[in-house]
Amino acid sequence: xxxxxxxxxxxxxxxxxxxxxxxxxxxxxxxxxxxxxxxxxxxxxxxxxxxxxxxxxxxxxxxxxxxxxxxxxxxxxxxxxxxxxxxxxxxxxxxxxxxxxxxxxxxxxxxxxxxxxxxxxxxxxxxxxxxxxxxxxxxxxxxxxxxxxxxxxxxxxxxxxxxxxxxxxxxxxxxxxxxxxxxxxxxxxxxxxxxxxxxxxxxxxxxxxxxxxxxxxxxxxxxxxxxxxxxxxxxxxxxxxxxxxxxxxxxxxxxxxxxxxxxxxxxxxxxxxxxxxxxxxx
Ligand code: SAM
Numbered sequence: 001x002x003x004x005x006x007x008x009x010x011x012x013x014x015x016x017x018x019x020x021x022x023x024x025x026x027x028x029x030x031x032x033x034x035x036x037x038x039x040x041x042x043x044x045x046x047x048x049x050x051x052x053x054x055x056x057x058x059x060x061x062x063x064x065x066x067x068x069x070x071x072x073x074x075x076x077x078x079x080x081x082x083x084x085x086x087x088x089x090x091x092x093x094x095x096x097x098x099x100x101x102x103x104x105x106x107x108x109x110x111x112x113x114x115x116x117x118x119x120x121x122x123x124x125x126x127x128x129x130x131x132x133x134x135x136x137x138x139x140x141x142x143x144x145x146x147x148x149x150x151x152x153x154x155x156x157x158x159x160x161x162x163x164x165x166x167x168x169x170x171x172x173x174x175x176x177x178x179x180x181x182x183x184x185x186x187x188x189x190x191x192x193x194x195x196x197x198x199x200x201x202x203x204x205x206x207x208x209x210x211x212x213x214x215x216x217x218x219x220x221x222x223x224x225x226x227x228x229x230x231x232x233x234x235x236x237x238x239x240x241x242x243x244x245x246x247x248x249x250x251x252x253x254x255x256x257x258x259x260x261x262x263x264x265x266x267x268x269x270x271x272x273x274x275x276x277x278x279x280x281x282x
Contacts, residue, residue: 008077009106011084012098014117015090017223018196020051027115030053034084036076038069040097044088056168061085066097072103077110091119095139095165121163124191124225127201132230134160141166141174148174152181157231157274164226171220182206187229193222223226234271241265242275249276 012032016022031037032054033065038061039045045058048184051206061069076083083094092098102112121137141148155162163180166174184207190199200219204212206228211221244264248257258273265272 008083009111009113010073010077010082010102011082011113011115012092013084013086013115014119015045015048015086015089017089017118017120017123017194020048022050022118022195023052024115024117027117028054029147030057031084031086033082035081036083038073038083038085038101040086040088045086048086056084058079061097061101063097067104068101070101073101074104074108074110077105077108089118089120091117093211094121095117100244118195120165120191120194120223123194124201124227125161127191128161128189128227129203129234130161130189130227130229132161134230134235135163135227136160137163139165141177143170145173145177147235149177149181152177156182157270157277158216159230159274159277161230162228164210164228166224166226168221168224171224172210172213174226175213179207179209180278182228183232185232189227190219190243191225191227192219194225196222198222229275231270234274237267237275241267241272245272245276249279254280 011034013027015027018207031049031052034056036059037045038059040060040062042058042060049056059069059072079215087096087098090096094100095115101178106112124137136155138155141151141164158195165172175188184205186206187203188202188206189203189208190209190212192198198218202212203239241261245261248260252260254276255275258269258276261267262269
């Protein structure tokens with residue numbers, strides 16, 4: 001195992017999103033040297049390990065047992081065992097279990113060594129063709145409609161492309177909400193089944209997203225990353241509105257200042273919120 005001179009450490013290993021060849025040489029060497037591999041679904045990870053002839057004890061770590069499993073990982077590290085952490089696909093801790101185990105291991109005084117590799121968000125971004133300089137990884141949106149719409153409204157004015165994960169049974173409602181709540185000309189990139197047989201990456205104005213999905217049932221199948229380009233350039237605020245916003249911003253958090261400035265001046269809340277974020281960043 002690499003870095004064994006750092007004594008015991010937890011190796012956080014990224015694994016393929018679909019194509020089993022998408023695994024680094026370093027990941028294979030590390031998993032081969034591991035005595036204990038913490039994973040989400042032991043059958044899923046066994047399939048990957050079998051393909052590479054790797055035998056190791058597996059420990060299931062999921063949402064519901066992560067704290068208890070973290071203690072077992074720490075105990076194994078104390079015994080001097082070589083321990084790795086993987087998830088079902090991609091990078092552990094990214095919309096996946098792992099964060100609590102990593103925190104517990106570090107709190108117990110052991111090093112955490114990340115092995116970079118696939119992550120669906122970065123994979124989709126690399127083929128999106130979007131030129132935004134900034135990206136905000138939003139992960140999964142809330143499943144309840146009201147909370148999901150509130151989350152989209154909160155993100156609408158953020159001056160960055162937005163990256164979401166979505167499951168097939170919610171793809172239509174999520175794309176419908178994005179189309180209803182974001183400026184219609186923003187570009188939506190749908191990245192489906194990345195690295196798999198039916199991989200598909202398409203770009204369209206977000207307003208056209210619902211019709212594109214409705215046109216073919218196959219387009220609603222599989223795993224999805226959705227990326228929406230950043231908001232269009234904002235019209236400048238007039239001097240009086242800008243002064244009100246700056247005055248409120250000196251005393252209040254961004255959201256509250258933008259809301260009150262909208263009530264006082266009648267300017268659009270999204271424009272004020274975006275300008276407030278710019279002013280705060282200076
Ligand atoms: N840890 C993973 C990563 O680093 O990307 C993400 C795990 S999260 C539980 C699973 C979600 O990631 C899926 O619902 C989908 O949104 C996205 N995803 C994973 N594999 C994908 C793929 N092959 N194509 C498109 N999206 C994928």
